[in-house]
Amino acid sequence: MPELPEVETVRRGIEPHLVGRRVKAVRARRADLRWPIPVQDLQALRGQTIHAVRRRAKYLLLDSAAGTVILHLGMSGTLRVLPADCPPGPHDHADLVLDDGSCLRLNDPRRFGCLLWQAAGGEHPLLAGLGPEPLGPDFDGAYLFARSRHRRGPVKAFLMDQTVVVGVGNIYAAEALFAAGIDPRRAAGRVGLSRYEALACAVRGILGQAIERGGTTLRDFLAPDGAPGYFEQELNVYGRAGQPCRRCGSTLRSLALAQRSTVFCPRCQH
DNA sequence: CATCGGACCTGTTAGC
DNA sequence: TGCTAACAGGTCCGAT
Numbered sequence: 001m002p003e004l005p006e007v008e009t010v011r012r013g014i015e016p017h018l019v020g021r022r023v024k025a026v027r028a029r030r031a032d033l034r035w036p037i038p039v040q041d042l043q044a045l046r047g048q049t050i051h052a053v054r055r056r057a058k059y060l061l062l063d064s065a066a067g068t069v070i071l072h073l074g075m076s077g078t079l080r081v082l083p084a085d086c087p088p089g090p091h092d093h094a095d096l097v098l099d100d101g102s103c104l105r106l107n108d109p110r111r112f113g114c115l116l117w118q119a120a121g122g123e124h125p126l127l128a129g130l131g132p133e134p135l136g137p138d139f140d141g142a143y144l145f146a147r148s149r150h151r152r153g154p155v156k157a158f159l160m161d162q163t164v165v166v167g168v169g170n171i172y173a174a175e176a177l178f179a180a181g182i183d184p185r186r187a188a189g190r191v192g193l194s195r196y197e198a199l200a201c202a203v204r205g206i207l208g209q210a211i212e213r214g215g216t217t218l219r220d221f222l223a224p225d226g227a228p229g230y231f232e233q234e235l236n237v238y239g240r241a242g243q244p245c246r247r248c249g250s251t252l253r254s255l256a257l258a259q260r261s262t263v264f265c266p267r268c269q270h
Numbered sequence: 271c272a273t274c275g276g277a278c279c280t281g282t283t284a285g286c
Numbered sequence: 287t288g289c290t291a292a293c294a295g296g297t298c299c300g301a302t
Contacts, residue, residue: 002296003296006295034278034279034296058296058297072296073295073296074296075279075280075294075296075297076294108279109280109281110278110279110280110281110294110296111278111279111280112279112280112297113296150271150272151273152273153272153273162296162297169295169296170294170295170296171295216295221295238295258273259274260296273301273302274300274301274302275299275300275301275302276298276299276300277298277299277300278297278298281293282293282294283291283292283293284290284292284293285290285291286289286291
């Protein structure tokens with residue numbers, strides 16, 4: 001479900017309900033997500049005040065003085081803020097019970113997500129080695145160009161490599177490559193500086209717009225308040241294989257790249 | 271080091 | 287209508 005704009009939308013949705021709240025309890029009904037929920041370690045959260053809700057890459061980070069809760073929504077995770085006594089439904093795996101009678105509830109049918117704990121003073125291995133934020137100051141065309149030298153794999157896989165730049169998933173990679181006019185199959189090392197400048201610009205613009213629209217709702221993505229995302233209406237290639245290119249009218253093509261479906265315009269992208 | 275394939279899961283949709 | 291297969295927004299890990 002979530003790429004960076006969706007995770008950012010979730011962050012903005014839950015932040016006002018969490019910041020300043022004290023955690024009364026951590027409940028896990030089912031601990032076997034991508035990694036087991038460390039229920040014992042998470043007891044360190046009890047009595048702690050959440051002082052910030054951050055996002056790094058596609059991870060959500062809930063900060064307290066004792067440490068940080070690390071959440072990833074995988075492909076199918078959602079978070080909601082509900083009354084703590086609201087009966088749990090299927091796939092409602094864990095709750096953080098708060099001191100105002102509410103709880104933050106994690107639902108994840110596929111269980112590709114995770115809920116982890118990092119004690120204060122350390123950095124979790126999952127967060128080490130991540131590339132720069134695409135909306136931050138360290139990401140631009142020159143950076144992409146430098147990182148891509150001698151890389152033979154397709155530029156789409158390069159763009160989705162979280163050690164290169166974080167937050168760009170299958171939807172927005174396809175959209176950014178279309179906007180920049182780059183063939184997703186082209187070897188990353190054979191894309192020139194000026195085209196990487198266009199690509200970096202496209203990534204920033206598309207992610208920023210998607211955040212403004214509340215993310216992309218394809219199947220079931222909803223913000224924590226239940227609002228759908230409105231970026232779907234602006235997708236130019238993703239999910240449009242066989243349909244006409246909005247720019248030139250050619251039929252959009254689909255193929256698999258790095259085991260992910262990839263749609264592009266054979267006339268606009270080279 | 272870079273790249274590829276497999277693995278982890280369930281729910282929805284497309285096709286027969 | 288009903289069964290089955292393919293596919294889905296992610297990403298780690300081991301093999302090459």
